[in-house]
Amino acid sequence: MESHDIIAAIATPPGNGGIGIIRISGKDLKSIAYTVTGILPKQRVAQLSQFYAENGNVIDQGITLYFPSPHSYTGEDVLELHGHGGSAVMNLLLSCCLNAGARLAQPGEFTLRAFLNNKLDLLQAEGVADIINATTEHAARCAIRSLQGKFSATIHSLVEAITSLRILIEATLDFPEEETEFLNVEKVETRLVTIQTELERVFTSSKQGNLLREGVNLVLIGEPNVGKSSLINQLAEEDIAIVTDIPGTTRDTIQRTIQISGIPFHITDTAGLRQTEDIIEKSGIARTYAALEKADIMLFISDINTDNTELDHLILDKLPTDIPRINVVNKIDLLPAPPRDLQAKRIPTIHLSAKTGKGIPNLHQKLLDVIGWHSSNNDEGLFMARQRHMSALSDAKENIVNAKKLVTNGYQLELIADELRAAQKNLSTITGEFTSDDLLGEIFSSFCIGK
Ligand SMILES: Nc1nc2c(ncn2[C@@H]2O[C@H](COP(=O)(O)OP(=O)(O)OP(=O)(O)O)[C@@H](O)[C@H]2O)c(=O)[nH]1
Numbered sequence: 001m002e003s004h005d006i007i008a009a010i011a012t013p014p015g016n017g018g019i020g021i022i023r024i025s026g027k028d029l030k031s032i033a034y035t036v037t038g039i040l041p042k043q044r045v046a047q048l049s050q051f052y053a054e055n056g057n058v059i060d061q062g063i064t065l066y067f068p069s070p071h072s073y074t075g076e077d078v079l080e081l082h083g084h085g086g087s088a089v090m091n092l093l094l095s096c097c098l099n100a101g102a103r104l105a106q107p108g109e110f111t112l113r114a115f116l117n118n119k120l121d122l123l124q125a126e127g128v129a130d131i132i133n134a135t136t137e138h139a140a141r142c143a144i145r146s147l148q149g150k151f152s153a154t155i156h157s158l159v160e161a162i163t164s165l166r167i168l169i170e171a172t173l174d175f176p177e178e179e180t181e182f183l184n185v186e187k188v189e190t191r192l193v194t195i196q197t198e199l200e201r202v203f204t205s206s207k208q209g210n211l212l213r214e215g216v217n218l219v220l221i222g223e224p225n226v227g228k229s230s231l232i233n234q235l236a237e238e239d240i241a242i243v244t245d246i247p248g249t250t251r252d253t254i255q256r257t258i259q260i261s262g263i264p265f266h267i268t269d270t271a272g273l274r275q276t277e278d279i280i281e282k283s284g285i286a287r288t289y290a291a292l293e294k295a296d297i298m299l300f301i302s303d304i305n306t307d308n309t310e311l312d313h314l315i316l317d318k319l320p321t322d323i324p325r326i327n328v329v330n331k332i333d334l335l336p337a338p339p340r341d342l343q344a345k346r347i348p349t350i351h352l353s354a355k356t357g358k359g360i361p362n363l364h365q366k367l368l369d370v371i372g373w374h375s376s377n378n379d380e381g382l383f384m385a386r387q388r389h390m391s392a393l394s395d396a397k398e399n400i401v402n403a404k405k406l407v408t409n410g411y412q413l414e415l416i417a418d419e420l421r422a423a424q425k426n427l428s429t430i431t432g433e434f435t436s437d438d439l440l441g442e443i444f445s446s447f448c449i450g451k
């Protein structure tokens with residue numbers, strides 16, 4: 001995977017701007033720097049220089065920055081050419097770099113090199129991408145904490161706790177005659193409980209951070225004319241879907257992302273569900289069911305004047321049962337005194353008016369409740385977790401549960417050690433640094449084997 005060729009890319013977004021930056025990374029950049037800028041750049045000093053084409057013509061002038069290895073983003077020599085931010089001039093400058101011996105970098109290749117050169121671990125590298133892609137302030141703040149290594153440090157201390165328990169168990173198995181720390185059932189169990197509690201805490205923080213990162217898919221469904229399109233418009237505070245009093249107005253699914261307390265909700269308005277012979281409407285309804293397959297939450301909307309119809313029940317019977325649902329009773333503005341929301345119901349029910357906006361804050365709150373987002377949550381302490389982190393954490397949790405069962409079930413030390421090894425491996429996949437030599441190194445450094 002490692003390669004030492006010189007890579008170059010335009011690091012700033014396409015289009016016109018004040019400044020455009022070309023970034024170059026490789027083993028020795030002095031010669032390429034001299035060819036393109038005509039100077040041998042000083043280390044970590046901003047120098048005004050010309051940028052030259054192959055034939056010696058000046059293409060642009062700007063700032064040259066040179067970061068020699070190993071003190072650079074990638075750990076290799078890095079050269080930055082800051083020119084004027086126009087697409088034509090940037091492309092010209094890039095082709096000069098390519099002609100001078102660089103090749104075009106792959107997406108993410110600078111960060112990949114930073115990872116391979118141990119400048120960043122996997123979590124931090126993912127943090128870089130998350131900062132760039134963050135769409136909310138919450139998400140950006142979480143991502144910077146990953147880049148600063150706070151998520152990595154938490155995973156490391158979990159791995160350390162697991163490893164040290166495992167070392168103790170393996171030492172007891174390998175050197176039963178040695179005077180090692182006395183290891184009894186209670187001690188192992190207590191340490192496992194501590195590890196489990198911390199794992200649960202990290203899992204919860206990661207789950208919340210995962211919501212910030214991925215957002216929630218919210219699908220609006222119901223009979224025609226109940227006010228689904230009116231509701232997406234009200235939630236988005238924008239006229240994005242056509243609303244008419246003709247049943248069957250919406251045919252295609254319509255999507256919009258909104259934020260509630262900083263959490264992205266990806267809302268899908270769908271075609272109303274009913275029996276129809278209209279070919280277009282039929283395909284619309286097929287799309288409604290397809291949208292439901294990706295739903296995290298569904299809002300089942302009904303009209304307060306025509307609530308609980310036979311069709312409502314037919315629709316409800318066909319809905320997936322494993323997706324959390326909120327019943328929304330719409331058009332309460334048509335009644336003089338709207339009924340109150342009955343929160344004790346098994347399926348939460350919210351009464352609102354998509355037309356006037358009355359009751360919308362209750363829906364916001366209910367949505368946050370259903371996803372388990374606490375209004376007291378600030379993003380402090382949350383981890384910007386991806387799906388792979390979540391499954392690794394969940395696998396590690398399972399390993400610890402298994403280990404605990406083995407303690408009470410015959411105290412089988414070999415098998416407990418196996419579960420701990422698996423937990424350590426699962427967690428190490430998060431930071432990307434598992435090697436089986438780790439454990440040997442730990443054993444020799446923490447025990448006086450030669451005494
Ligand atoms: N009074 C009142 N009328 C509403 C409300 N919400 C929607 N309507 C009206 O109900 C009719 C249907 O609204 P839509 O939002 O198009 O309903 P829909 O569920 O998207 O309908 P389809 O796309 O046909 O499935 C329109 O005439 C809306 O103005 C509400 O809260 N109060």
Ligand SMILES: [Mg+2]
Pocket residue numbers: 228229230241242249250269270272
């Ligand atoms: Mg509609």
